[in-house]
Amino acid sequence: MTPFTLYVRAASAIGPLPYFPTTATRNKTQFPKSIFHNLNLKLPALTRNGSKSRLFMTLSSTPSSTMESIEPPMPELEADGLEEERFDWYSQWYPVMPVCDLDKRVPHGKKVLGLDLVVWWDKNENEWKVFDDTCPHRLAPLSEGRIDQWGRLQCVYHGWCFNGNGDCKIIPQAPLDGPPVHTLKKACVAVYPSVVQHDIVWVWPNADPQYKDIITKKKPPYIPELDDPSFSRPMGNRDLPFGSVR
Secondary structure (H helix, E strand, O other): OOHHHHHHHHHHHHOOOOOOOOOOOOOOOOOOOOOOOOOOOOOOOOOOOHHHHHHHHHHHOOOHHHHHHOOOOOOHHHHHHHHHHOOOOOOOOEEEEEHHHOOOOOOEEEEEOOEEEEEEEEOOOOEEEEEEOOOOOOOOOHHHOEEOOOOOEEOOOOOOEEOOOOOEEEOOOOOOOOOOHHHOHHHOOOEEOEEEEOOEEEEOOOOOHHHOOHHHOOOOOOOHHHHOOOOOOOOOOOOOOOOOOO
């Protein structure tokens, strides 16, 4: 049995034999038809799971911006937790200087968190004070002034004098029989809460009156070893002309 005979039998089992035009009747626009053109194959319907296909096409065709907009919002509990974790830099105690490096006879200018401060010894209250290093008159640095014979901080520019509470006690240029302008609130200096702990002057960098007694609610970090006489604790500090060291 030749291969052609097998081919004819196989084609007969499938359906009628295809028509092959002769070379004489075939033109350039005629092509032989496939032997499978009369086959009636029953293929499974492609739309059987049409709903799933449509859902997939809908999701895949959705813009990314729309997909992001339908994301559920962050729960309120998590948002509140993030708010509580925020660190308030101006609601903490910061060391200013060791007491051993301070001279009670003169004021000392320091900078903490970008704030210009003046540290000076108030002999009337027998404690260190931390003021804003700015005279309310002409904004001259109080750290360039002096401590007068009555233990008041005196500005070097026009001689305004301030007590340990930041109140102006005297204005040399004001007439004696005139209004007491030195008692005005604008003539006062901002006072920062301060305390000495471990022989270090600490400051609370917020002069708002509500923090006047903050030491009763929150104290500076305490290290017991620094108060132990069996430990030696050499002090030292150095001012750098940069805001940070890399």
